[in-house]
Amino acid sequence: MAATFTAFFVPGVKALCLRLGLIDSPDKRKQHRSPMVRLGGVAMIFGFCCALTITWLIGGFGLLPPLKDQLIWTTLAGGLCFFLIGLADDLFALPPFPRLIGQVSIAMAIWSQGLRIGAIEMPWLGEESSLMVLPPLLSLISTVIWLVGITNAINWLDGLDGLAAGVAGIAAIGLISVSFSLHQVAAGFLAAALAGCCLGFLRHNFNPARIFMGDGGSYFLGFTLAAISIIGPAKGLTTVSLLLPLLILSLPLADMSAVIMSRLREGRSPFHPDRSHIHHRLLRAGFSHRKTVLLLYAFTQWLGALALVVANAEMRFLWLTVATAILITAVLLSRKELIDSRKTNQPLNTTSPRVK
Incomplete structure (x- = not known):
């Protein structure tokens, strides 16, 4: 439902x-050569909300205890608030610090509504002290860092057509499984709706994109x-449940961490836009736009399969084997294309990615 609604609304x-003239005009640091709409996130929001609303109307949330039901609506409210911050940035080009202050404030409000990292289970300490x-x-600080950190990691990954939507969609599929x-139906509902709106949006956003999602x-x-x-x-967050999202989202998190450290080492602000992200590096190495995106997709789905092994999911080793085969195939094909392009002295990449 989420995929259908999103593709329909775009x-x-x-x-x-x-x-209304709400377009992103091309310039020397952007990849598109004609005016592009960058408010595609509006369609994603509609698709996500419609899918959850219909699920609720047909009684799907009746499977959930009241607390989990409430957390779904809290997540939806928080997502809408974060979307509005990004929408304001798309329309008015907000400075970094007001955006960060807004994100932290919303994350704190979300924490106050019960969506929080309240405890961590450590079973190796024994039954009496495992929780x-x-x-x-500390719960507030941990929750705010978690919510704001992952949000900005995905935002900084949005530099190539289809990259953020594809990586987020694959990560959401991993979170579904x-x-x-782990028998967590509430999280499964949300992950399914999110995966659907990502896949529906990719129909219009994969290279060459016809619309951008925007901040x-x-x-x-x-x-x-x-x-x-x-x-x-x-x-609370068990050691397994803490490790799983870190595994699935390790690509954008590692990219964000490396970029921040690089900027600080060079004496620049962590918010200073540059071309030091992983997709920039792959493009500079000579990979084409599509091959760069597909290679990062392949790596993300392999991390998702690895998370299934950690979660002890059914057929986990089968999925890991398939994911490994896909990753190896993607690497070999990309390497072959790169070697061929160097032999003919024809660079594969002729466009400049969006700078974050």
């Missing part, structure tokens, strides 16, 4: 934005992924 959003309850202040393997869309994706990983555990 043309309408694009037509409306073109009529380490976090003090309120993990959630139902509103990437903030929404990042926050929702972060929230799903907190909703899953029943009592």
